[in-house]
Every structure is written in structure tokens, then in C-alpha cells.
Amino acid sequence: MSHQRPRIPEATVARLAVYLRVLTGLADGGRSNVSSGELASAAGVNPAGLRKDLSHLGPCGVRGVGYEVATLRDRIAGVLGVERSRACVLVGIGNLGAALADYAGFGSRGFRFIGLFDADPARVGVAVGGQAVRPMEQLDEVVAATAATIGVIATPAEVAQSVCDRLTAAGVRSILNFAPVALSAPAGVDVRQVDLSVELQVLAFLGQQRAAAPVEVLA
Known part of the structure; x- marks a missing residue:
């Protein structure tokens, strides 16, 4: 046993x-x-x-x-599980999304983007990180064909929840969210939030607190 x-x-x-x-x-x-x-x-x-x-x-x-x-x-x-390759999809190919898609460090840690998606027709077809950006209409098909279980959201806040809904409906069970908004996901779906503005605010507060701390004077 x-x-x-x-x-x-x-x-x-x-x-x-x-x-x-x-x-x-x-x-x-x-x-x-x-x-x-x-x-x-x-x-x-x-x-x-x-x-x-x-x-x-x-x-x-x-x-x-x-x-x-x-x-x-x-x-x-x-x-x-780093030795196992995990298929990921990335939605939102603006400045942040493009930087994420082009970051080579993910591949060395066992993550590979098998689909980049954006709703802006001007971005569709543009090559980022060695592959062309796809239209949102192909999201379900790509997730099903590749069995991708991880989705990364780098969209504006106002569309992030709808993108989350699309990803989970397609079968994605883990989401990394860079949009500055809390997401609601079904049971069985893990969501990790990365809010860069919050992290900067925390750092600014800690720096302010450190600067305001009394300096210990040695006799």
C-alpha cells in the first residue's frame, strides 16, 4: 500500500x-x-x-x-514538476503581454506558451516570441487541441473577468492574472494575482516607513 x-x-x-x-x-x-x-x-x-x-x-x-x-x-x-513541460496560453499582447511572451526564462522552468491571443485585429498575426498572435475566436480550439491547463491574463482590467470566464470554460484550470482586478473563478480553478501597482505601493510605504524611523545615535 x-x-x-x-x-x-x-x-x-x-x-x-x-x-x-x-x-x-x-x-x-x-x-x-x-x-x-x-x-x-x-x-x-x-x-x-x-x-x-x-x-x-x-x-x-x-x-x-x-x-x-x-x-x-x-x-x-x-x-x-519542472522537468515536465506545461502548455500555457497568454491573453493580452500589449506591452506587458508581449514582454511575457518574449521572456526566455519561462521555457527553462518548464513553461511554454503554445498560444498568444488578443482581441485587437491590429495585433493579430504579429510575431511575438517566435509565434503569431491569434484572434480570440481560436482560444477554445487551441486549448482543446493542446490540453493547455494554464492561462495568463495581461489584459486591461475591464475585460479580465470575461477572459477568465472564456479560459475556464475552455478547460484552463490555473490562471495567472496581471490585470489589476480580482477575478471570480469556478471551484477547482486556481488563480494567482500579480498586481504590480500594489507591489510598488507596498515598497513605497516600506521605504517611507524606513526613512521616518528614528536613527539610533551611538554615545
């Missing part, structure tokens, strides 16, 4: 992706080992949090030695 590993929390999965990025960089730079403190610092977490996250993967490091970079990288990659 096989036993399934307990479900890894979503927040931990997000941090595992960050650890994978850091480890990949270390491996590319020729590093063979890394301490928990160094890895935690590079990923922006504390060492205790790092060890708790990695505990979901089973025994990984050696006390006093740290982690073997290539081994830990491959283990996290296996858990996240």
Missing part, C-alpha cells in the same frame, strides 16, 4: 520556487554546497523557515555541512 506525501502548503510551494531559482544560480556558478544560512539569506527568509519548508521534501542536508546544491536543486525541481 503506497502512502502519499502530505499536501505542501501554497506559501511553501512559492518559497520552494524561490529556493530553486537561487540553487540554479549557485549551480551555474559552480557551487557544490551551500549552508542553510546562506540559502535562506539569498531567498529572503530566515533559516528556521527554510528548514521547515525543506522538511516537506524529507531529509535534505547534513548538520554542519549544509546542502549539496545540485541534489537539492533536482529534488525541488522534481517536487515542483
Whole structure:
């Protein structure tokens, strides 16, 4: 009788992706080992949090030695399924959408855009990231033919919900939303929100708070 590993929390999965990025960089730079403190610092977490996250993967490091970079990288990659190619569709080929479509980093992490879509006839047929932009009328057909399960929305806010509805109706079950609006999706569909303006506002507040903090004067 096989036993399934307990479900890894979503927040931990997000941090595992960050650890994978850091480890990949270390491996590319020729590093063979890394301490928990160094890895935690590079990923922006504390060492205790790092060890708790990695505990979901089973025994990984050696006390006093740290982690073997290539081994830990491959283990996290296996858990996240990086070795499997995932078909994605991207809707909204404005400045942001075009930049996303042309970003080579997605391919190295196991994601490939098999369809780029836009409602603007002026953008249809234009080559972006090595493929032509398609009209929205072809969305259902492409999702069905490729079994794409991930959709990226980079449209204006006012049409994002209708695009979300089209994607989920076509069979997409995971959505990354860059439009500055909260989306409503059916049960069984995962939505991740990336609101760049909110992130900038948080950074501006933190900077303002830091500037206003009293400076400790040493006697």
C-alpha cells in the first residue's frame, strides 16, 4: 500500500520556487554546497523557515555541512514538476503581454506558451516570441487541441473577468492574472494575482516607513 506525501502548503510551494531559482544560480556558478544560512539569506527568509519548508521534501542536508546544491536543486525541481513541460496560453499582447511572451526564462522552468491571443485585429498575426498572435475566436480550439491547463491574463482590467470566464470554460484550470482586478473563478480553478501597482505601493510605504524611523545615535 503506497502512502502519499502530505499536501505542501501554497506559501511553501512559492518559497520552494524561490529556493530553486537561487540553487540554479549557485549551480551555474559552480557551487557544490551551500549552508542553510546562506540559502535562506539569498531567498529572503530566515533559516528556521527554510528548514521547515525543506522538511516537506524529507531529509535534505547534513548538520554542519549544509546542502549539496545540485541534489537539492533536482529534488525541488522534481517536487515542483519542472522537468515536465506545461502548455500555457497568454491573453493580452500589449506591452506587458508581449514582454511575457518574449521572456526566455519561462521555457527553462518548464513553461511554454503554445498560444498568444488578443482581441485587437491590429495585433493579430504579429510575431511575438517566435509565434503569431491569434484572434480570440481560436482560444477554445487551441486549448482543446493542446490540453493547455494554464492561462495568463495581461489584459486591461475591464475585460479580465470575461477572459477568465472564456479560459475556464475552455478547460484552463490555473490562471495567472496581471490585470489589476480580482477575478471570480469556478471551484477547482486556481488563480494567482500579480498586481504590480500594489507591489510598488507596498515598497513605497516600506521605504517611507524606513526613512521616518528614528536613527539610533551611538554615545
